[in-house]
Amino acid sequence: KNEVEQSPQNLTAQEGEFITINCSYSVGISALHWLQQHPGGGIVSLFMLSSGKKKHGRLIATINIQEKHSSLHITASHPRDSAVYICALPNFGNEKLTFGTGTRLTIIP
Amino acid sequence: NAGVTQTPKFQVLKTGQSMTLQCAQDMNHEYMSWYRQDPGMGLRLIHYSVGAGITDQGEVPNGYNVSRSTTEDFPLRLLSAAPSQTSVYFCASSYRRAGNTIYFGEGSWLTVV
Numbered sequence: 242k243n244e245v246e247q248s249p250q251n252l253t254a255q256e257g258e259f260i261t262i263n264c265s266y267s268v269g270i271s272a273l274h275w276l277q278q279h280p281g282g283g284i285v286s287l288f289m290l291s292s293g294k295k296k297h298g299r300l301i302a303t304i305n306i307q308e309k310h311s312s313l314h315i316t317a318s319h320p321r322d323s324a325v326y327i328c329a330l331p332n333f334g335n336e337k338l339t340f341g342t343g344t345r346l347t348i349i350p
Numbered sequence: 351n352a353g354v355t356q357t358p359k360f361q362v363l364k365t366g367q368s369m370t371l372q373c374a375q376d377m378n379h380e381y382m383s384w385y386r387q388d389p390g391m392g393l394r395l396i397h398y399s400v401g402a403g404i405t406d407q408g409e410v411p412n413g414y415n416v417s418r419s420t421t422e423d424f425p426l427r428l429l430s431a432a433p434s435q436t437s438v439y440f441c442a443s444s445y446r447r448a449g450n451t452i453y454f455g456e457g458s459w460l461t462v463v
Contacts, residue, residue, distance in 0.1 A: 272449045284393075284440060284454040327393070335447035336400060337408060338383070342392040 243268040243330050247341035255349055260315040262344045264328035273311050274329040274338070275302050284327070287313070318348045352376050356441050356455035363431040363462045371426040371458050373441030379453070381444045382424040386410065386437040387457075393440065399424055400447060431462045 244267040254260055264273070272291040278284045288295050288302040290311075295302050299318075304311040315322055325343040332339070357372045375382065383398035385408075395408030399418040413435060415427040424443075428435060441455040 274452060276452075276454075283456040284442075286451050286453065289449075289451050329393075329452075331448035335449035336398060336406070337395050338393075338448045338452070340385075340393040342390065 243270065243332065243339045245328060245330055245339050245341040247326075247328055247344050249344060250342070251345045251347075253347045253349065254318055256319060258318050258348075260318050260322070260346065260348075262313045262326050262346070264311045264313075264341055266309050266330055269306070269309065270330045271333075271335065272331060273304055274331075275311070275313050276327040276329060278325045278327060278343070280324070287326075315346075318346075320348045320350050323347050354441055354443055354453050354455040356439075356458050358458060359456065360459045361461070363428070363460065365431060365433060365462060367431050369428050369431065371428075371439055371441070371460075373424045373426065373455060374422050375424075375443040375453070376422065377443065377445070377453065378421060379443035379445050380421070381447050381450075382418065383408070383442050383448070384414070384416065384424070384426045385440045385442065386435075387440060388437050396426065396439075398448075428460075433462045436460060436462045 246265045248263045275288040299316045301314040327343045328341045329338045354375045380401045384396040385393040387393050394410050397416040399405045405416050439458045444450040444452045
């Protein structure tokens with residue numbers, strides 16, 4: 242089973258700061274998901290990436306397949322970015338997802 | 351498109367009762383799955399399906415049953431509810447397997463007393 246570790250578990254920052262959330266895993270994968278969950282809310286897919294880097298607005302996701310590591314960056318953070326960010330990895334057959342325990346991000350105005 | 355629709359959103363059950371959480375998607379996705387989310391545990395896979403008529407167990411299948419008679423629907427049945435099944439349940443779907451973008455329902459908050 243793929244072991245997934247996210248860091249930090251909790252992160253509080255001031256509005257405007259550059260945010261980095263990390264995800265490390267133990268077994269090679271074909272793709273990795275970054276998800277966002279607002280308090281009491283549903284889960285939204287932010288990115289699915291298999292190599293390199295993807296950007297959507299102020300969000301950037303990178304993955305290094307060789308180092309088994311992915312990062313999610315938020316530029317010019319805003320209080321509405323406050324949420325739990327979760328990385329998820331499919332198994333070899335892409336039938337099952339293993340999830341990190343999430344990073345709780347709080348952005349203070 | 352409605353996306354992934356889960357019902358009910360909230361439910362309180364007594365120990366031993368049975369119930370079904372409904373999940374439907376209108377995106378013609380082959381892959382559907384059910385997860386439970388517990389504090390400090392992250393999301394865990396209960397059951398999944400790679401197409402109509404095909405289901406398989408995930409990480410925590412005990413006490414739950416599923417069927418996939420149509421592409422659109424993937425209900426989750428609690429056979430005899432236990433307090434340990436108090437959790438938030440999410441249904442999800444993707445076009446083909448878990449290596450594609452995943453779409454989640456809004457969640458179902460279940461309390462077993």
